[in-house]
Amino acid sequence: MTQVDTSKKIILITGCATGLGKALVEILSQNPNYKLIVTARAHRLELLRTMFQESQDLIIRELDVTVETNIFALVNEIANMWGRIDVLVNNAGICYRSVVEHMDRESEMIQLETNYLGPMALIRSVLPIMREQMSGHIINISSVSGMVSMPTMGSYSASKHALEGASESLWYEAKPYGIKVSLVEPGFINSDSFKNILLPKKAKLSAKLRGPHSEYYLSMSPFVESLMKWAFATPESIAHKIKKLIAQSNPPLRLRVTLDAKVFSILRKLLPEFLFHKVMFLLLPGSRLWGHRSYFGNRVRAKKLNSSSAHA
Ligand SMILES: NC(=O)c1ccc[n+]([C@@H]2O[C@H](COP(=O)([O-])OP(=O)(O)OC[C@H]3O[C@@H](n4cnc5c(N)ncnc54)[C@H](OP(=O)(O)O)[C@@H]3O)[C@@H](O)[C@H]2O)c1
Numbered sequence: 001m002t003q004v005d006t007s008k009k010i011i012l013i014t015g016c017a018t019g020l021g022k023a024l025v026e027i028l029s030q031n032p033n034y035k036l037i038v039t040a041r042a043h044r045l046e047l048l049r050t051m052f053q054e055s056q057d058l059i060i061r062e063l064d065v066t067v068e069t070n071i072f073a074l075v076n077e078i079a080n081m082w083g084r085i086d087v088l089v090n091n092a093g094i095c096y097r098s099v100v101e102h103m104d105r106e107s108e109m110i111q112l113e114t115n116y117l118g119p120m121a122l123i124r125s126v127l128p129i130m131r132e133q134m135s136g137h138i139i140n141i142s143s144v145s146g147m148v149s150m151p152t153m154g155s156y157s158a159s160k161h162a163l164e165g166a167s168e169s170l171w172y173e174a175k176p177y178g179i180k181v182s183l184v185e186p187g188f189i190n191s192d193s194f195k196n197i198l199l200p201k202k203a204k205l206s207a208k209l210r211g212p213h214s215e216y217y218l219s220m221s222p223f224v225e226s227l228m229k230w231a232f233a234t235p236e237s238i239a240h241k242i243k244k245l246i247a248q249s250n251p252p253l254r255l256r257v258t259l260d261a262k263v264f265s266i267l268r269k270l271l272p273e274f275l276f277h278k279v280m281f282l283l284l285p286g287s288r289l290w291g292h293r294s295y296f297g298n299r300v301r302a303k304k305l306n307s308s309s310a311h312a
Pocket residue numbers: 014015016017018019020021040041044063064065066090091092093094114141142143144185186187188189190191192193194196228235
């Protein structure tokens with residue numbers, strides 16, 4: 001039978017090779033009272049091993065959060081090895097940039113599987129263990145996009161809104177068992193993660209060929225990138241806040257960890273909805289030009305159609 005050592009918190013983290021996940025492992029691994037399960041997809045394992053030394057208190061494992069059988073196998077392994085799981089940090093995430101019209105089913109599924117379905121599978125697999133031990137803390141890394149949706153970020157926002165909704169339900173369901181649930185909501189983070197932005201085929205083509213909606217990409221992409229470049233918040237500053245969250249005996253359901261996240265949450269509460277969206281529309285760069293290119297494209301197409309039907 002597994003000898004259960006309750007003197008150290010067992011913490012499972014996803015997506016640890018870069019950005020926030022990496023910063024979190026760097027900070028949490030300094031605490032001798034923690035045992036970490038540091039995970040990443042297969043192609044990042046070597047990098048992970050060069051960054052972190054495996055020890056009694058830190059193990060490195062492959063985990064793609066979209067592969068449910070691997071999730072259950074890993075959680076089983078932890079339960080057999082250490083007998084408990086105290087904290088799950090659902091950090092792994094991806095972000096598609098696309099207007100709604102350019103997304104395709106396959107890209108929608110990849111977005112949702114990574115940011116919502118994967119975290120849900122992880123939660124489902126650790127919950128029975130946490131219920132049994134009558135304690136635990138589930139930390140889901142959400143985003144400002146879990147409370148506000150911006151153009152070209154519909155699918156990403158949907159995945160974070162889904163995560164927010166389910167986490168709120170879980171808060172009620174887990175509370176009687178002493179299990180805490182927290183949503184960490186960062187705004188823009190000063191990191192390289194904008195380099196990992198994904199574009200579906202139609203969005204790539206439109207941006208390249210200046211097709212309909214290309215003006216959205218041309219205005220939103222540099223805007224988001226510059227906000228990330230100039231943001232005060234770093235993966236390290238956010239990791240420090242998550243470290244404090246883990247140590248809290250009564251952690252909040254929502255933790256806004258950047259200034260812009262706090263401002264957006266206040267604006268959403270204070271402004272009537274119609275005003276909020278009007279102000280946002282006016283403030284977003286290039287919004288006065290949105291629709292002009294597609295309008296132009298449609299006009300040319302309509303003209304061509306008219307002239308070809310006239311020749312017929
Ligand atoms: N950066 C921001 O401005 C920002 C703002 C708000 C919220 N967030 C959220 O913060 C979290 C961390 O993002 P970040 O800024 O640190 O970006 P990041 O550097 O791109 O980190 C995301 C990590 O998730 C991993 N990942 C992607 N798909 C995976 C999968 N199927 N299975 C396991 N791991 C996977 C990536 O690894 P691979 O190399 O294998 O892809 C990467 O290491 C995400 O949930 C993100 O949505 C970020």
